[in-house]
Amino acid sequence: MMYSFRNDYSEGAHPSILKAMNDENLNQKIGYGMDEICEQARALIRKECDAQQADVHFLVGGTQANLTVIAAALRPYEAVIACESGHINVHETGSIEACGHKVCTAYAKDGKLTPAMIQKIVDFHADEHMVKPKMVYISNATELGTIYYKEELTALHQICKELDLYLFMDGARLGSALTAEGNDLTLADIARLCDVFYIGGTKNGALFGEAVVINHEQIKKEFRYNIKQRGGMLAKGFLLGLQFKTLFENDLFYSLAKQANECAQRMVKVIKDAGFEFYADSPTNQLFPILPNSLADKISEKYAFQVQEKINDETTALRFVTSWACPNHVIDEFINDFKSYTK
Amino acid sequence: MMYSFRNDYSEGAHPSILKAMNDENLNQKIGYGMDEICEQARALIRKECDAQQADVHFLVGGTQANLTVIAAALRPYEAVIACESGHINVHETGSIEACGHKVCTAYAKDGKLTPAMIQKIVDFHADEHMVKPKMVYISNATELGTIYYKEELTALHQICKELDLYLFMDGARLGSALTAEGNDLTLADIARLCDVFYIGGTKNGALFGEAVVINHEQIKKEFRYNIKQRGGMLAKGFLLGLQFKTLFENDLFYSLAKQANECAQRMVKVIKDAGFEFYADSPTNQLFPILPNSLADKISEKYAFQVQEKINDETTALRFVTSWACPNHVIDEFINDFKSYTK
Amino acid sequence: MMYSFRNDYSEGAHPSILKAMNDENLNQKIGYGMDEICEQARALIRKECDAQQADVHFLVGGTQANLTVIAAALRPYEAVIACESGHINVHETGSIEACGHKVCTAYAKDGKLTPAMIQKIVDFHADEHMVKPKMVYISNATELGTIYYKEELTALHQICKELDLYLFMDGARLGSALTAEGNDLTLADIARLCDVFYIGGTKNGALFGEAVVINHEQIKKEFRYNIKQRGGMLAKGFLLGLQFKTLFENDLFYSLAKQANECAQRMVKVIKDAGFEFYADSPTNQLFPILPNSLADKISEKYAFQVQEKINDETTALRFVTSWACPNHVIDEFINDFKSYTK
């Protein structure tokens, strides 16, 4: 039977989340996220972020979170700076542009923005004949599985303050980033350094849900209007609160992400040991090995994955993604299989 | 303990839906609604609609469905015709305008558009200095709980054909409409008479979900691009398919709506029997009694509801909504209470 | 030969404007309105408005001015309040909606908003499920030729302050309003009472051009970005400055408007004297007589005009507009003709 490493949203939710839904199912709640369970989840997140003044809003998905935050923050002629590979630039069907805003991009091999890239873009946009960059969008983990370190995020925070830019972190895979080997950031650091960010539930044990944490007063203002206008106001909003409450009550958020990372890194090790290189150096739950096409074909008989990029006629960069639901025995089997293919 | 008649989304999902989610939870699926369960749900809906050529898409919520359909259908200068009380005109925070389109409105006491209203709006919009009406938006059941009859919908269909307008039915409460006493429409009728419509799950037994059924080729075209761009593409799309499959496998969709309607109509009866009038004559799961303020206060000690409109200094039109999850004994109790208050 | 009363933009510019263009034609200027002539025109306007702190921007046309101001002022979910008959609501092809904003309307027979209408609209929009009204749009003169008096504008100013709304006056026909019999407002009053307004040149002696005067700091901010983004930044911007400089150097602005008004009011008088009624009571350069169809047909043999509204099978409300370029002898002739038709 085929096992899919295509993404980290192939399964439903951690059983404790389903159980919580079941337990609360017929208790009447106020709609639209104004219920007590959402309030409890918000309190847990504020505590975990050490950010008592933060506003916390729950949205269903990542594209929705990105477009709602950016549309809420920017005036019409203002633009957002992102990596060329950034999700908002490539994989959201122009949703930011549909809200009226340009995405200004810089190329970064590892998917991470630097202060120099930001400075160059701001310098280029000199007058009113050009858009005005006003926000920096980063992902952590990035599209290439790489993560930002505290020193890097602090530097981004500083240049954003200097240049009067909002710093926004897309945390669709924030669990993976925070539990990756070498990570030195905490949620509290991120809350201190970013004007707004979100904590991904969809890819880390929830059925769906992203928790947007807003620190900047300007973005906080009437944010619920933006949610409703963009179609992101869930009628049965308690479903979102319930999931985040479950994830943050018992560190489930971290343990699930850790499981995904460990599975991925075990795969990385066996591939590295066999002498193959990687398209990007990811310590998280995505891996991008560059493999001979014949080997890729062999693997594809039992495992599903994605093609990242054709490297040359003989080799291809592949993309494997592990999830919180990935059983250890699947990785054991993959390792055995891989060794046998490359023997 | 307080019972809420504030809306029909105070509870979670019918237990059979939760069970299905539980059963499928760890089976890996392809993302974004491309999985087999969604395909099965689509097949069931096409069959129920007797519309084998229809495209069926699943979205999370009603505002999202409305804005995605309308933005997909209209060119920038085209407008949508709706009742003044229409959900898109009043209760979606300008989401249609945020997609660039004007809502042209007509006043209708019962919340139902007529061919004459449509003709008048089209006649008024004479040239390129004005928007061009291109779509008619109706809700069934309406915001006032009223329903369209086959003769009425046929007439709307005909004038839309004559005037080259799309006919779009918001079916957030379509279950209630189809199971109301006096209804003479079927899903197949609606699929035949409307260019596009949706079948509401959120307010009828699902955790969330609206099934958009598209019959017009022009609106079908690349509709998934529109879903993704507007933030409505659910990563774990199988959750939507699963819910609609459950609702349509065993007529659950109809039996749940019927339960809601029956609860509401029992309340209508006791209030009518006591001699009170109604703001709108609804055969569905919403009721709008006009009650003395003192009686309203009394009721509010045990039951939550909404204020529809202040009628005069002594009386107010109230809004009670029942749901599929409303137990009969709650209605029994309400009836007893009401009788005792008005004795 | 036919004379047209169809509108007030049937002719070119006052000869002194053409002369100024000719004189300056080959002198090189800096582009985009940053030249000295624009600066001089801005100074003249600030002086006339007694508003030294105001920002003044020149735009080509009225729809452009309206959409640029409104898009610059509002956040995405914010709406603008206007009369049903307001130009932005009816005759701009949904340009405000194309910028993402809803127009909330009140019906006023005379085309003038009152504080009560504004209060009612604001009260109705209670929460984040509805748009948030944030600006009031009025025209002076209105679409029906009526004008605002100082007491009325002061009352609008006050309620806007109370409700935290911007007050925006469309002055496409401001010259006509300010020179109408009975008017008690000055440009300085308007600058004091409105957050933003514009002074129409197109309909008052210029080839084209509207001068936007901004008093509110929030709307001033980076306004030129908005102009450029919406396509309103004229390369040879000095053409706009030159026209307004000419209009305001020698009170030409007022004398031209006065001529238009006087022509119209002479027509009003002969029609009133003949016993006919008017659709609206306009002291400016538009008149809306309600005439028998046979009389209208007779007039149409020598004079072009527009139909405002069919009143009944025998009579129609017509719309005649006079311009600054209307020669007195044409009015003399019209009066004679009218008398002969109605003898």
Added chain:
Amino acid sequence: MMYSFRNDYSEGAHPSILKAMNDENLNQKIGYGMDEICEQARALIRKECDAQQADVHFLVGGTQANLTVIAAALRPYEAVIACESGHINVHETGSIEACGHKVCTAYAKDGKLTPAMIQKIVDFHADEHMVKPKMVYISNATELGTIYYKEELTALHQICKELDLYLFMDGARLGSALTAEGNDLTLADIARLCDVFYIGGTKNGALFGEAVVINHEQIKKEFRYNIKQRGGMLAKGFLLGLQFKTLFENDLFYSLAKQANECAQRMVKVIKDAGFEFYADSPTNQLFPILPNSLADKISEKYAFQVQEKINDETTALRFVTSWACPNHVIDEFINDFKSYTK
């Protein structure tokens, strides 16, 4: 006294245009471009383009023309392909994005798109998670003064047909392109090869004005609604027709552009002869010499120009633009001055 080579819109209009405006000034016309003079201008343009079926619309400026055409042509999720240096990508303050559309870019040193660049962008955009490229935007002359040759434009036409893309040429400097040395395209070629393009008046002898020529039926459809909605419908539209009629009645359009080109190329020659290199190889009215900073400083004492790009600490690429109004004696003087500076 200073002479400005900053751009080609520093002066007003060719005297014959001012004369025509003067002659027609007080003749009443129908508004909004529906007058006879506009009709005559359209006929002249259709004839010159050998395109009797084309629709011709007159707009005031280039950004307005670009955004109106693109917004009219694309559905919300569709994107336009352009060079990185393309005017819509850099110098229109995100006006295309403000209409909801992404600009997908390719880098080209000479500012010219190739079929390979287009193919690569289309191939990359594989599914509904990404925008769908639907239009190719090119400028002729380009931002760097380069021009497209018939073979190149034919190749672009072919790949656009293959890939179902609209081909749109921004002709703000089309006169310069068509009269450049080496050019082998005619207006008729362009009308045959492009789905839509415009002929620039602003930079070639008019006060303002761009003539949009539409060949594709889909883009023709109700185009005037788009013009009005975007604020581009000039009330006194005859001013636009009058200017294009004058430009095309006696080949003035070509002779003016030729004069600008010849002035520029005389400057190119003297700079080349002195041994300097150029940033781009432009046969039109823009030149981009790379000069030592000391020389640039010297030139700047008598001539105004723009900085294109800092090359290194000692040299800078400059941008000089000549216009139709540039007198030969100014170029004579520049040549003498340049020789003396570099002696």
